[in-house]
Amino acid sequence: MRIKCLAMLGPAVLLASAAFTGTASAASTGPEALVCNSNWSVSSGQGRAAGKWCYNNGAGNAIAVRGTVTDTNADGRCPFVQVTTSAGWKLDSDWAGPRGDSSPVNIDAPSGQHLTGLAIKYITC
Numbered sequence: 001m002r003i004k005c006l007a008m009l010g011p012a013v014l015l016a017s018a019a020f021t022g023t024a025s026a027a028s029t030g031p032e033a034l035v036c037n038s039n040w041s042v043s044s045g046q047g048r049a050a051g052k053w054c055y056n057n058g059a060g061n062a063i064a065v066r067g068t069v070t071d072t073n074a075d076g077r078c079p080f081v082q083v084t085t086s087a088g089w090k091l092d093s094d095w096a097g098p099r100g101d102s103s104p105v106n107i108d109a110p111s112g113q114h115l116t117g118l119a120i121k122y123i124t125c
Contacts, residue, residue, distance in 0.1 A: 033056065034054040034055065034056050034063075034064055034066075035054065035055050035056060036052035036053065036054040036055075036064075036066055037052065037053075037055075038052060038053040038055075038062070039051075039052060039053075040052070040053055040065065040067070040118055042081070042118065042119065042120040043120065044079065044120050044122070045073060045075070046071065046072070046073055046075065046077040046078070046079040046120075046122040047069060047070050047071045047072045047073065047078075047079030047096060047120065047122070048069070048070055048072055048079075048120075049067055049068065049069035049070070049079065049081050049093075049105060049120055050067050050068065051065055051066050051067015051068060051105050052065070052066050052067065053065055053115070054066055059114075061086075061114030061115075062109075062114055062115040063108065063109045063113075063114050063115065064106075064107060064108045064109065064115070065081070065083055065105055065106075065107050065115065065118060066104075066105065066106055067081070067104075067105040068102050068103070068104060068105060069081050069093055069094075069095070069096045069102065069103050069105055069120070070096050070100075070101070070102040071096040071097040071098060071099050071100065071101050071102075072099065072100075073099060074098065074099040076124055076125060077097075077122040077123070077124060077125065078095040078096055078097025078098070078101075078122055078123050078124075078125035079095060079096055079097070079120050079121070079122045080092050080093050080094065080095035080096070080103075080120075080121055080122065080123065081093040081105045081107070081118060081119070081120060081121075082118070082119050082120075082121050083107050083109075083115045083117065083118050083119075084115070084116050084117040084118075084119075085109050085110065085113040085114065085115060085116065086109075086113045086114045086115075086116055087110075087113050089110065089113070091107050091109075092107075092121075093105040093106070093107055095122070095123055095125065097125045098125070
């Protein structure tokens with residue numbers, strides 16, 4: 001198992017918006033199945049990330065993101081995905097690094113909240 005430790009957080013590099021295209025897929029998270037059918041992607045000088053917005057609350061609000069983040073540059077900066085919730089919380093994925101490494105993006109909104117934004121950020125690693 002690889003252990004990753006946090007260092008300094010870098011500035012937000014790019015905000016992403018959902019591209020509402022693609023085919024539906026389902027991922028199970030307990031009694032309800034997530035429907036993951038809206039693509040997202042972000043990139044920066046440190047790396048790239050892509051995946052799907054996921055829904056199951058019937059209100060049309062995203063409650064999870066699934067995908068992968070990849071470090072594409074040998075610069076000592078390791079990218080990760082950060083989402084913002086409807087309550088203003090910031091939730092982070094695992095970070096990828098060094099160059100060529102990828103990590104999963106599996107972020108769920110806390111109960112009663114939904115996701116409102118997504119960005120790629122980095123730590124010094």
